[in-house]
Amino acid sequence: MAKDFFGRNENYSQWYNELVVRADLAENSAVRGCMVIKPYGYAIWETMRDVLDKMFKDTGHVNAYFPLFIPKSFFSRESDHVEGFAKECAVVTHYRLKKNEHGTGIVVDESAKLEEELIVRPTSETIIWDTYKNWIQSYRDLPILCNQWANVVRWEMRTRLFLRTAEFLWQEGHTAHATEEEAIKEAETMVNVYADFAEKYMAMPIMKGLKSPNERFAGALETYCIESMMQDGKALQAGTSHFLGQNFAKAFDVKFLNKENKLEYVWATSWGVSTRLMGALIMTHSDDNGLVLPPKLAPTQVVIVPIYKKEEQLAQISEMALKIKANLEAQGITVKYDDRDTQKPGWKFNEYEFKGVPVRLAIGPRDAENGTVEVARRDTLSKEVVNKDAIATLIPALLDEIQQNLYNRAKQRITETTRNVNTWEEFTSEIEKGGFLVAHWDGTSETEQKIKEETKATIRFIPIDSHFEDGKCIYSGRPSKQRVFFARSY
Amino acid sequence: MAKDFFGRNENYSQWYNELVVRADLAENSAVRGCMVIKPYGYAIWETMRDVLDKMFKDTGHVNAYFPLFIPKSFFSRESDHVEGFAKECAVVTHYRLKKNEHGTGIVVDESAKLEEELIVRPTSETIIWDTYKNWIQSYRDLPILCNQWANVVRWEMRTRLFLRTAEFLWQEGHTAHATEEEAIKEAETMVNVYADFAEKYMAMPIMKGLKSPNERFAGALETYCIESMMQDGKALQAGTSHFLGQNFAKAFDVKFLNKENKLEYVWATSWGVSTRLMGALIMTHSDDNGLVLPPKLAPTQVVIVPIYKKEEQLAQISEMALKIKANLEAQGITVKYDDRDTQKPGWKFNEYEFKGVPVRLAIGPRDAENGTVEVARRDTLSKEVVNKDAIATLIPALLDEIQQNLYNRAKQRITETTRNVNTWEEFTSEIEKGGFLVAHWDGTSETEQKIKEETKATIRFIPIDSHFEDGKCIYSGRPSKQRVFFARSY
Numbered sequence: 001m002a003k004d005f006f007g008r009n010e011n012y013s014q015w016y017n018e019l020v021v022r023a024d025l026a027e028n029s030a031v032r033g034c035m036v037i038k039p040y041g042y043a044i045w046e047t048m049r050d051v052l053d054k055m056f057k058d059t060g061h062v063n064a065y066f067p068l069f070i071p072k073s074f075f076s077r078e079s080d081h082v083e084g085f086a087k088e089c090a091v092v093t094h095y096r097l098k099k100n101e102h103g104t105g106i107v108v109d110e111s112a113k114l115e116e117e118l119i120v121r122p123t124s125e126t127i128i129w130d131t132y133k134n135w136i137q138s139y140r141d142l143p144i145l146c147n148q149w150a151n152v153v154r155w156e157m158r159t160r161l162f163l164r165t166a167e168f169l170w171q172e173g174h175t176a177h178a179t180e181e182e183a184i185k186e187a188e189t190m191v192n193v194y195a196d197f198a199e200k201y202m203a204m205p206i207m208k209g210l211k212s213p214n215e216r217f218a219g220a221l222e223t224y225c226i227e228s229m230m231q232d233g234k235a236l237q238a239g240t241s242h243f244l245g246q247n248f249a250k251a252f253d254v255k256f257l258n259k260e261n262k263l264e265y266v267w268a269t270s271w272g273v274s275t276r277l278m279g280a281l282i283m284t285h286s287d288d289n290g291l292v293l294p295p296k297l298a299p300t301q302v303v304i305v306p307i308y309k310k311e312e313q314l315a316q317i318s319e320m321a322l323k324i325k326a327n328l329e330a331q332g333i334t335v336k337y338d339d340r341d342t343q344k345p346g347w348k349f350n351e352y353e354f355k356g357v358p359v360r361l362a363i364g365p366r367d368a369e370n371g372t373v374e375v376a377r378r379d380t381l382s383k384e385v386v387n388k389d390a391i392a393t394l395i396p397a398l399l400d401e402i403q404q405n406l407y408n409r410a411k412q413r414i415t416e417t418t419r420n421v422n423t424w425e426e427f428t429s430e431i432e433k434g435g436f437l438v439a440h441w442d443g444t445s446e447t448e449q450k451i452k453e454e455t456k457a458t459i460r461f462i463p464i465d466s467h468f469e470d471g472k473c474i475y476s477g478r479p480s481k482q483r484v485f486f487a488r489s490y
Numbered sequence: 491m492a493k494d495f496f497g498r499n500e501n502y503s504q505w506y507n508e509l510v511v512r513a514d515l516a517e518n519s520a521v522r523g524c525m526v527i528k529p530y531g532y533a534i535w536e537t538m539r540d541v542l543d544k545m546f547k548d549t550g551h552v553n554a555y556f557p558l559f560i561p562k563s564f565f566s567r568e569s570d571h572v573e574g575f576a577k578e579c580a581v582v583t584h585y586r587l588k589k590n591e592h593g594t595g596i597v598v599d600e601s602a603k604l605e606e607e608l609i610v611r612p613t614s615e616t617i618i619w620d621t622y623k624n625w626i627q628s629y630r631d632l633p634i635l636c637n638q639w640a641n642v643v644r645w646e647m648r649t650r651l652f653l654r655t656a657e658f659l660w661q662e663g664h665t666a667h668a669t670e671e672e673a674i675k676e677a678e679t680m681v682n683v684y685a686d687f688a689e690k691y692m693a694m695p696i697m698k699g700l701k702s703p704n705e706r707f708a709g710a711l712e713t714y715c716i717e718s719m720m721q722d723g724k725a726l727q728a729g730t731s732h733f734l735g736q737n738f739a740k741a742f743d744v745k746f747l748n749k750e751n752k753l754e755y756v757w758a759t760s761w762g763v764s765t766r767l768m769g770a771l772i773m774t775h776s777d778d779n780g781l782v783l784p785p786k787l788a789p790t791q792v793v794i795v796p797i798y799k800k801e802e803q804l805a806q807i808s809e810m811a812l813k814i815k816a817n818l819e820a821q822g823i824t825v826k827y828d829d830r831d832t833q834k835p836g837w838k839f840n841e842y843e844f845k846g847v848p849v850r851l852a853i854g855p856r857d858a859e860n861g862t863v864e865v866a867r868r869d870t871l872s873k874e875v876v877n878k879d880a881i882a883t884l885i886p887a888l889l890d891e892i893q894q895n896l897y898n899r900a901k902q903r904i905t906e907t908t909r910n911v912n913t914w915e916e917f918t919s920e921i922e923k924g925g926f927l928v929a930h931w932d933g934t935s936e937t938e939q940k941i942k943e944e945t946k947a948t949i950r951f952i953p954i955d956s957h958f959e960d961g962k963c964i965y966s967g968r969p970s971k972q973r974v975f976f977a978r979s980y
Contacts, residue, residue, distance in 0.1 A: 030620050034557035042554050064532050067524035068641055068657050076595040091584040091598055095645040096577060105566040108581055108607055117598055130520050140832060151558055155585040167558050
């Protein structure tokens with residue numbers, strides 16, 4: 001275990017908070033609930049963003065940018081939306097400051113009050129549909145497949161780095177379609193893109209399904225989601241894709257002439273993932289020794305540390321290290337050679353272990369003579385000594401293996417902690433152990449709400465392609481046709 | 491000239507405004523002064539961002555992300571800075587809305603008033619230096635070379651798409667150094683990066699120099715800038731790089747232990763370019779037929795338009811077109827084949843001309859039979875018919891030629907409109923013709939202010955490596971050692 005560091009079992013929450021700060025990923029700022037994403041954390045987010053951006057473009061989407069501010073009245077237009085989003089938010093009321101005439105510093109200039117307050121966007125459906133109104137006249141203008149990378153603000157009372165912050169970074173896709181069928185297909189396509197990304201890049205196994213009406217996005221007819229299971233037995237919603245029906249088109253009066261020359265409201269979707277994915281990534285793989293990163297998202301995939309006492313030893317080691325580095329880089333692997341003389345090898349070992357660098361190579365004087373290298377894996381913490389000539393083929397394969405191993409480990413955890421429960425007694429005792437409980441539910445919001453109040457568990461998702469099965473609701477005993485997935489969650 | 495479109499000479503300002511909207515680059519939004527950057531415009535900005543981002547990383551910088559909001563009191567800490575930035579800005583005063591109990595819609599919840607107002611960042615020196623305070627203890631922590639891509643807000647009264655908007659996108663680099671010399675070198679390096687980018691990618695010739703104290707960034711000891719000359723004879727500041735001395739370190743108490751183990755204030759720079767570059771790009775090259783884009787920043791570099799009457803002609807043309815497309819794409823060229831049957835070729839020609847696609851290939855039935863292609867250049871509007879087998883080598887060379895030609899044209903304009911003036915009479919009459927006037931100035935802010943009031947011209951920059959030359963200030967007649975560059979500007 002890393003020094004002065006909480007283990008996961010000791011205090012999972014504190015383990016997470018300290019890990020994020022000590023691994024140089026993010027920290028709290030002077031502004032309540034707003035974080036600073038530090039360069040190491042931002043480099044991981046940048047890779048996530050670049051990979052996702054390419055996946056969006058490969059599925060026909062383009063990027064655009066819409067205003068940070070939304071007129072207050074826009075939120076009232078869609079009645080469900082206002083309930084969900086127009087509550088805790090940052091409100092801009094003035095546009096000027098002036099010198100304090102009666103003291104020091106600066107004060108708000110009361111004469112510069114906005115006629116209508118502006119809301120810092122918590123999500124952009126309203127301003128975007130107000131814009132789409134002017135872009136859409138006929139079916140020829142459809143579909144519109146826009147995405148935006150942006151910051152959004154939701155005034156959360158209890159914040160945690162990456163998981164829940166007042167300001168966060170995200171992408172929000174907003175699409176407009178001529179038919180209901182096409183919009184539903186789009187919403188499904190995008191949840192599948194998120195699922196692919198989570199599994200292939202984050203090495204994070206996920207479950208996919210529909211939200212219950214209680215948990216749906218405010219203004220959506222259907223919310224598709226991906227959910228993952230963290231090491232403490234709590235689920236985490238990692239991405240959502242919403243079929244919005246014609247709700248926003250009606251709220252903003254967006255109609256188009258269809259092929260039959262009739263006016264019709266446009267069909268909509270929206271979908272997003274955020275810097276919350278960073279929290280999911282950290283919690284899925286990391287351990288008591290610090291961060292563990294899947295190779296595909298690691299800013300540094302391989303670090304090489306020289307171990308030496310004399311300068312001439314370093315020269316010999318460096319020659320070998322730089323050859324290995326060049327060779328791996330030619331294969332597209334990111335390699336750092338850390339030959340700083342301000343830190344000892346032991347310090348460096350701890351540092352890179354804590355920061356989750358997937359592979360560490362160490363070369364000492366005897367290695368340089370024998371042509372060997374010590375290869376250490378971050379995921380298993382195992383080490384082996386290999387011939388330097390084997391490195392060029394071994395490392396790419398090892399990175400793949402680590403990526404796969406991380407996925408498998410997490411997958412096993414999900415599988416082991418997902419189980420059917422059939423009675424309320426079983427439910428209330430099993431929920432304390434964490435994981436997904438797969439149980440019958442009578443389909444009502446009241447029951448879901450009661451279960452939440454009594455156990456803090458919510459329906460994380462309703463499986464889409466599951467087998468239907470007759471049963472009785474664990475809470476009300478009323479008939480049910482399908483099991484749904486419950487868990488406590490982030 | 492494009493139909494229903496103002497020529498540059500008719501009304502340059504209206505020509506610009508209409509061009510931006512009609513070429514699908516950007517439009518005004520429902521929020522005063524905030525623009526929507528449309529997909530075509532955003533694609534150009536994305537390329538700019540990616541190229542610049544790589545240039546920043548190649549010069550050792552990393553990205554990070556700092557909060558959108560800045561506590562009001564932070565602005566008062568640096569006395570010059572508060573004068574320059576804490577005036578016209580968006581002020582967040584509340585964090586909740588509620589249902590209007592006495593009417594419809596939602597209203598600000600007066601019980602949710604912030605103790606200290608938050609300012610939407612107009613620039614981030616203050617919040618970043620408040621953060622750096624915790625990152626810096628010793629010279630070993632230096633330099634810090636961070637950049638951030640972000641949105642910022644300045645409550646401008648008169649806005650114009652891209653050139654001056656309340657919200658805009660930009661990057662801001664903020665670096666911390668152990669020595670004055672190193673910080674100055676950094677500020678110079680970055681203005682050179684901007685100059686390289688402008689000339690090599692935007693094909694926009696620029697002049698480089700120092701701002702006069704009047705025009706300096708609020709809080710800087712020295713502001714380096716790049717300035718370009720638009721077609722209407724007005725200069726445009728395209729990028730700035732500031733040497734901030736120890737001003738922000740002192741304001742936020744950021745000290746470090748130097749190698750001699752003494753506490754010292756940290757030295758700083760900041761530097762930025764914004765979506766304003768889009769305005770510069772548009773105004774530098776475009777003409778009465780619409781947008782003209784340098785190939786290196788064009789989202790589509792080559793468009794292929796088929797001309798046909800019968801379906802079997804299209805089949806034959808498409809076969810040839812798709813081969814050409816694949817061949818050019820293999821060389822890294824972005825090609826669009828527009829075989830939509832909803833629009834006529836003439837419409838397509840106008841469309842791509844207006845959107846500034848550098849090269850258009852047209853293939854008709856006779857071309858398909860003869861194995862020829864019509865190649866049209868957007869920059870010169872010239873056309874030639876070439877053999878299809880020549881296309882693969884001709885197009886890459888042609889794109890380079892267009893890029894160079896655009897640069898040369900703009901360079902010639904700058905050269906022709908930059909001239910020495912030696913008397914006040916000459917100055918006041920020449921300034922009406924636009925361009926840079928190179929004249930002696932007595933070095934005082936008062937004189938600069940007077941010249942601005944009387945002619946609307948400002949000192950755009952003071953050349954760095956110019957020859958010193960004895961002369962008399964054109965306004966005051968007092969002695970001067972150096973000519974400086976005056977112009978009216980955006």
